[in-house]
Amino acid sequence: MWNKTDFVLHVLRKNFPAFCMALVFMLCRTANAQELKNFSGKITDAETGEPLPYVTVFVKLPNHTNKATTTDFSGLYHLVAPMASGDSIYATYVGYVQAKKPLPKTHTGVIDFQMKADNQMLSMVTVTPKSYVNPAWAILDNVVKHKDDNNLDKLKSYQYQSYNRLELAVTNISEKMKKRKVMKQILPLMDSLQKMAGDEGKPILPVFMSETVSDFSFQKSPEQKTEHVLRTKVSGVGIEDETLISQIIGTSFQQYNFYKNYVRLAGKDFISPITDSWKTFYNYELTEANDKLDGRELYRIEFKPKRDHDLAFVGVIWITKDSYALYRIDVSVAPDANLDFLNKIRIQEEMVQPAGTTAWIPEKTRIVLHISNINKSWSGFIGNFYVANKNIRIDQTFPKDHFKEPLTMSDSITRKDDSYWAKNRPEALTPADVKVYQMIDTVKNLPIVKTYADIAGMLINGYYKVGKVSLGPYPYTYSYNDVQGSVLRFGGMTNKYFSDKLVLGGYASYGFTDHRWNYNGSVDYIFSRKPWSQFGVSYTHDLNQTGYQFENFAKANTVFRASIRNGKITRRGPFEQNDLRTYVQTDVAPNWRATITADRRSFDPLYNFEYFSPANNQRYQNYQVSEVIGELQWTPGRRLLQSSKINKRITLGNGADNPVITFRYTHGVKAFGGDFEYNKYAANITQKIHMGIFGKGEYSVTGGYIPSSLPSPLLENHRFNFNTMRFLEFTSDRYASLTYTQHLEGLITNSIPLIKELNVRTVADFNVLDGSLRNDNGGRPSTLRRPTRSLDGIPYVEAGYGVENILKFLRVDFLYRVTHRDHVDELGAPPSNFATRISMQFRL
Template identity: 40%
Template sequence: MNIVFYTSRFFLVIGFLLISCSAFAQKTVVTGKVTDAETGDGVPFANVYFDGTTIGVSTDFDGFYKIETDKATDSLVVSYVSYQTRKKAIQKGVTQNIDYQLASSEETLKAIVITSGKRENPAWEYLRGVLEHKSENDKRRLSAYEYDSYSKVELDVDNISDKFKEKKMVKQIISVVDSVESLAGEDGKPVLPLFISETISKYYYRDNPVKRKEEIQKTRIKGVGIDDGSIVSQLVGSSFQDYNFYKSWIQIAGKDFVSPVSESWRLFYDYELQERSEIDGIWCYHIDFQPKREEDLAFTGTMWITDDSTFALKRIDVTVPKTANLNFIEKIKIQQDLKRIEDEKETAWIPVKTRILVDVGQINDQWAGMLLKSYSSAENIIINKPKELRFYKDAIVVDEEVNNSTDEFWQENRHDSLTASEQTVYAMIDTISNLPMVKSYIEIADLLINGYKDIGKIDIGTLLTFYSNNNIEGHRLMFRTRTNIDFSSKIQFFAGIGYGFKDEKWKYSGKIRYIANRNPWTVISVAHQYDLQQVALFNEDFRSSDNYLFTAFSRWGDLSRNRPFYHRQSSIDFQTDIIKGVTSKITYRNQEYDPLFAFEFFDPENSDIRRSNFTVSEVMAEVRIGFRERYINGEMARVVIPSNFPVFKFRYIRGISGFLGGDLEYHKFSTRLEHSFRVGIFGRTDYFISAGFTPSTLPYPLLESHLGNETPFYNQLSFNLMNYFEFVSDKYASINIVHDFNGFLLNRIPLMRRLKWRTFVEGNMLIGNVSQKNIDLIPNIDSNGVPMPKFGSLGATPYAEVSYGVSNIFRFVRVQAVHRLTYLDKDDASKWGIRVSAQFRL
């Protein structure tokens, strides 16, 4: 008995000790950060769990995690959609730090097959819930909201190939930058920084009418080749980083991507319901999704939908893979965390953290790629307290002291601290910018893009117009110069001097441009010029366009058919914003016409007088209305950010006889409407409607000479199968419609989808005529009895042409077949033709 008693007591004591030791054993605690192996950025929402257990957590928005257990386990696993899963060994019973870098993966969702008699995809129930409650959760339902915003933007060179490293400039950079390898981390790829910025601002929005405003308070900018810091300061604010996934279509870099919670969700996406997870104390349904067709402009990713009656979007992480029908883009990634904001009346979900990444791939192995990263956050959110309308007069306001700040200011006011690599970037950019070879390459790039070379306070150029050759001037040289911001921020001088070696005439131009006010934007200009022009190209809209390439090459070859003339013009104009979105411009100009072709006309007031040379003195009033457009005021220019609403232009010209030598009295009216809009899943349509009326009697050089195109190159402003000077009108209306399917058709053809070609169709139509009194103004023979050349006009039948084609060939070539539908009986009419152009589009 004693032996049994003591034996039993021994095992009871041992058992108690084992239980006690287990109860008081140290926990295994692991903390760390999960980052993208290519970019070095944190990976939010990744799954972190102990291998062989159900214990797991998710990383926060910056990629950090903390997990603990008292169970026996020897490894920790990290996984996430579109990344390769990684496992690392851990030490039991201790607190430790383990970081992970995840490499990209091409893995797709498992197909969910629904057979007859079985229930539908379980994720669809929650997708329908999101759509039913979309209007209740979308921030646009609020009458107003405002918040304190912090944003940062970084641009790097990445995908640095061995051949790219061998380039002379790159060698020089790498030799002086000793921390290149450390920017992306030990397992990541090295990057070279080009630009980094931080911005603190106040953002405001109101509904009915929709108005936005951002007050940019402080910016901190470092960049290689950054000259106009005022424009950059406005571009890096939160206004241009606002993505709302409750919208059916999300525009990124000019492309429309379908949202995974759009009304067309079943047409574009496959979904897979995962396990529930808790985020910020809220239980959410976890749903993975991917495009049905990998070439569509759609996202792969994960979203978290709240597990309550609201079905709100709590988190979303989307990626556009390189298989999508985009050029040069390896990946686009957007990650967003939303927060419920409520007052006594309403509730909505507003993004409080957004991270965007755009990875531009290598053109070839001789080059590197580009990596654009941005981050924005919102704090101190206030809803349903709209300001008065006049408060939103200016969409973007930059504080006068925006660039004056200290390190201490940023440490106290930025919403999130900089990572170690971001702190390194500031110093590296300074080093790279000061390298002589880098400065030289920046100057060459600026010359190629802008046509001018900066030589201090003035710029000289331009490349496109420096030399040309035609039958009138022979060899022609033209030299231009202008002052820049280093000379003055208010006044700018332009000058040009040229010479034709055949006609032995000097051509010249001069202009003074004064920025009288930046708010509202007000500019006064005075100009004078003497140059060779062509009636066939003397189109008012074309003259005011920025088609520099077409303008430069229009001076080459035989110009006789285009009816050339020497043109002298003096002008003064005043431009200002009447209200937001409405710009007015008043111009006085005096023009002298000296034709180089057989030309005479009867004086409209006295038919006994014939004129060849003539002078016009005219006043022109223009109004431009751009609904909901935003403006960025630069140091010497203003950039217009278009909206999704139409743009309307109206122009009136009054010719004054007897004033400063004016020979003719007349009135001219013209208008133009242009608009771009999405047509659901079928692509995007752009249309341009123009109309004009000249009730006065005028010689044809002052009427509307419809722009033709006899080159093999496409020109959007012209009728591409119309000959030069084929039709002239004193009253007309035209419409141009272009519909781009954006790969909608070819993405569905297996053998074509990998080419990433895009189809489009276009139609052009013109109606117009010339009054008999304007026709009779031109005599049949000149003063010497020589027959006078006439001009053509449209009859009752409209001019029409249609075209169709393929764009994005070799990523930038556009080829279209054009068919002329009317006036085919003319001897020189082309019934069809091929037009080629180059487009740089994503």
Template identity: 40%
Template sequence: MLINLIFESSFVMRFCGVLVLCLFSTIGLAQKTIVSGKIIDANSGDPVPFANIVFKGTSIGTTTNFEGYYKLETSERVDSLIASYVGYVTKTKVVRPGVTQTINYQLEENVLSLQEVVFIAGENPAFEVLRNVVKNKDKNNKRSLSAYQYDTYTKIEIDVDNISEKFRKRKVMQKITSVMDSVDRIAGEDGKPILPVFISETLSEYYYRSSPKLQHEKILKTKITGVGVEDGSVVSQFIGSSFQEYNFYQNWLNIVEKDFVSPIADGWKFYYEYDLSDSAYVGDHYCYRLDFFPKSEQDLAFVGTMWITKDGYALKQIDATVSSAVNLNYIEKIKIQQELEPTSAGPWIPVKNRVLLDIGEVTKDMAGVLAKFYTSNKNVQVNMPQELKFYARPIEVAEDYKIGNDNIFWDKHRHEPLSATEQSVYRMIDTLKNIPVVKTYTELLKVAINGYKKVGKFDVGPYLSLYANNTVEGHRFQIGTRTNISFSNKWVLGGRIAYGTEDESFKYQGFAEMILDRDRWTVIRAEYTKDIDQVGLSADDLLDNYIFLAATKYGNLIRPYRYHQAKFSMQRELVKGFTQKATFQYRTFDPLYNFGYYTDPERADSPIATEFQTAEVALEARYARDELFVQNDNERISLGTVKWPIVTLRYVRGLKGVMDSDFDYNKVGINITKNLKMGFFGTSNFTITGEHIFETLPYPLLKAHIGNESLFYTSAAFNLMNFSEFASNSYASVKYRHHFEGFILNRIPLMKKLKWRLLATANVLYGQLDQKNRDIIPLQTVDGEPIEPIGSFRKNEPYVEVGYGVENIFKVLRVDFLHRLNYLDRPDVDKFGVKISFQFIL
């Protein structure tokens, strides 16, 4: 009996013990705290990747992924959660213990300057990591692959931000305000209201080949919604991944036409301070965390954080920011976030990129602009180069790029689903586009940018040439028109007509252009023109300087003449970068000043003529190895070259007797232009030009060098040379310009706040006017009127002018101080001059 009682008691105790353990285990599970959420920037609404999340009072934490998401759990008793990241204000939120919950953050940017990094005794431990990063660059840089390709998805959003109450009360904004108030704040509950005006999505295939360096992107599908965006064919060429390429393994990154030094550049120690702040797993890779800061806050450099793999010293992740302290105009912030993965061959390729460009208010009463870019790359393949002809067009848009672009297609094919915020962006833009006042201002902006007003199938303009006033024509009124792509994608027809109230004469032009091939750009053009011009200021020589060309129709015209011109030309890009052009031109010369020439200089009694006709054939070969173009409707626009110079060779043959032409002649010429990027020392540009004319001709058929007697500076002219002061039958010239950016003035305490920038210029012209070309011009006309001679160079003495100046004064004004170094004995020349110009630069 006693034994049974003891056994039963023991069983009960064990049963109770098991019951208690189960109960406590259940209670423990019930008290497990699970928190997930997303961290975004309160200003832009963009995710904040790599941010730190930790339960307060514990060591339990994690970091957000590239999309800003996190998940954290604990069985410990916790009551709050802390979110922090470099450059942002740390934020704490209350946690409900023992439950699963969602906690999102909108982090505010920390406007205080980052504190200096101070190391005591010994070498900075980050330096050893940086040395290994540079040592392993060739092994990790994607450009060391013979080729790579991937499928890419690109998303771009442009918003108006920093919308003040004063700006909202403007008349133009009042009807838009109701739209803003009817939609949730895009940036989130704690964020600032923004007004989206453009969003696009693109699917494309990107290919790169290293030898020779070539790239090709085929835009497969685009979805574009924006205020003022209609056709979208031009925009489609800019919204792929080609313009979102940021390679930190390069020493310099070109952003908004400025060169920023990479934090892993070969000369990293000269530009940055570093802090080895942590080490942890990032995905499957154990990484060192390095924070970096520019040594001078105004230099074109970044501040941020990067993660370097311990195995191989490759860049795994980077978050780099350019702050408003940098010597840039209008730019408040540039942020680049990048995540990389290794390829099968070893080098790493970015699989996700996010770029934020924050453009500040031009004035206090205006709003700012946010431009946000996101790129995702998948299906990476390496070391499979395509044939060279495959890369003939760097950017190609598929013919069906707009077909089948419904929501079902994009829900299936975009790499990342749209957030609720982005879905509301589409709805808001669709609403904005239908507001009448928005349509009106959009049209005005287009006219300001393009110079033409689109009216159905025609463009009317250009507005710069609508009116002029000069000593020959008096008041000059002009109107022009041309067809656009709505009329035809093969034919461009156009013309203009002008009338002068003083000479009571009509001037006009008509042209027809046919696009034969868009892949290898092939164009045929025929035109006929009747107008006035000035010797040495030919419109054909100033086509790339529209403002200066329009200005030549104002004021006192120097050596003016009337002309008729018939011109036929054909050009074709034979292979990538190499364009051939052939032109036939007939032109008359009817001077409106005292001019004459001997028709037979060999005779002592040679007749004197005042007019002449020419017929000529010109052959031109242009080579620009890495030049990038985009097609704007029926035009092709050059975006310049990256590394190589542009070389143009030209041969002209005059045909005497053809269409009553008066002269036989041969001209050969060359032009070389190149931009030089010199890092922190700034950027340079030089142009070398040379020409030789073999026959004896009157000076209007020679090279009458462009002078500038106006107050305004222009790179198209020799700025202290008078109009038509020199002519040459053989010459060579060098024009050099260097922009120091903020290299010097950034280091002067009282000057760096102004953000002024120094520049230097030098123009050298070595010319020759043979005696035969001088003798062909008589001292007086047949009527006895004296003829003003054309100036010539002294033997072995080039014309030289040098200058220095300051640009970025009030962000738009440039002042050049110029010195003419020789030919000072001539009448009415200035050995020193001050000229101004206005420019919009970043």
């Protein structure tokens, strides 16, 4: 008899070979059933090439379920799925058309997606019953209630190391553009561009790439910030100074705080999706009540603006369930926003909560700007900004001198060291990134590209570089007025290739009606770049205009100064002038600039002029003055950028809504040929104030006092900011003026059907002047034909309204003269109490 154990052993001995084969077969079947497919790839925007984070990538399983993963912040994914998965892999994300690609037969593979934006998303309308209570509303209420706890503004200080990367590329490379001469040398690169773009993507031509590592510190009270740039790496077309680029990137782009009601972007205020008044501006949908990321339970909420054309966002936010904090955000400016030139603005941000606080700080930020709305046939630009912060420390106490300099740079800032970048990059460069660097180096060295870069620089700076000399500024090349007729002018200045300290400049012009030559020569010398200090001397023989001599405290742009040399200048008090001027300028502190000027100039009028001096009982039909002028300007928040290769003082911004204040004192002396001794005092404050949905206000307040007896051209002849005032109509020796403009953006026009499609914006103007003129300065009726030159105690008021952004460049103002409406001129003619002002401007 066999017992059970003996029986089993007997069977195994007799059938062992067959049993082993069966066992192997079963194990293989089991292994095949559990064999997995392993896929990875990168998902990008088909239009801009930007990486897309948070995209869901999935395959369909036989049991009618899905195996899914999501892309990380760099748009990368890794998906492991059973062998029995379907024959396709999918990618889906809000705002994009779902993408689908076939799965390869192999067990592993790289599958990249280029996803196309879904332009129909905003046009969808959700209809809900009146009794419907949106579950997202309670979440948004709690987000607002917990703002003070989660906002980084609660921290007394914070500090971190920041990695910044900026990529610029040309997009919309049309077939017509490919036929141009500049592109023929680049065409061999197009195949590589297409491969980088992918099957569904559009090829873009990279022209600039930079990386910067810096240490950033912020202190709340008193509010101070400083940045120390450690290392920079720059490659790009037309770059003069890579250290300058690193400062611009590091200081102008740090982070965006969505806990504030408005997010400042491109100089405009966009409504935050978690603004205190969120229900007024946005529609929300809770798309996932139990999302989980990085071990945290989150709410996922999609949103879009309630009103077309508002400066608002569309996108997705992830809110933590425990503290109602903003954990992730992925937003784009609504495509129909009242914004020029920028076809797309997208912000993606991931937050981190440092130990020891409830506040959250941006850890990773990406911004994509797509400029392509200038002309349909023109190429556009894509800017891709990426920032990653690490080593975050909070509530530190800094030494007193820690914020002495708002910006400093390491001595090794431009050192070439690949190992440094490999260690300090948040993620290693992809093969495509390496190819971008190589391609930029190829493109920038093409002779035709260098020529185009020089032309672009001329259009921006006004000068065209030819070796060691830059010719220009080009707006002055030709002008026409009723005194000189047609005027041709040729000028230029030396550039950095001549000297990084000495700058020589000058021009010569000829009038074809008066047959006279005018000219200028100047020498400037830069003593120091930190603090910036320079000296200069110049001599000018040229026409000037009484109506445009003194009023403008703000530095006028080249186009405006060139334009006032045209037209009927006889009504503006033209005169010939010989002007010998020397100055010394220095930054006495980070926010203070001091200038001392010595000036000796003549006044030879081209109109009937006579002045009787009560001081010496002499009559003057022309005169000379010698002046010493001291000026002190305070620009809080403005940063002076350091450049060893650009021979001019370059500043960046003036802080958030900070004023610019200027004090000026002028003392005239009788030495060196001067005919009069006098004093002048003047001050100005200028400021731009951002007001959220009400747009932006701009004001300038100017005051002056001249206690001396002087001829009228040396007094204040008001006209610069008053378009309904005639030239030389009013003169003052004591005065105060206010000019104010309110840019209402689309506050009104965005609510008007048809009009809102034009993207025009409204403006309001208000200008007022109060001044007086003593009797010895002509306050009583003059011996000239003008009845009076004084305001006679009645302020001059001008008000108006306008429309800007007409065809993106034009602004039209309609201005009304409110007071002095019956003030006749020397011929007895009343004034025109209405004026239309047409101007060109570049505003986003």
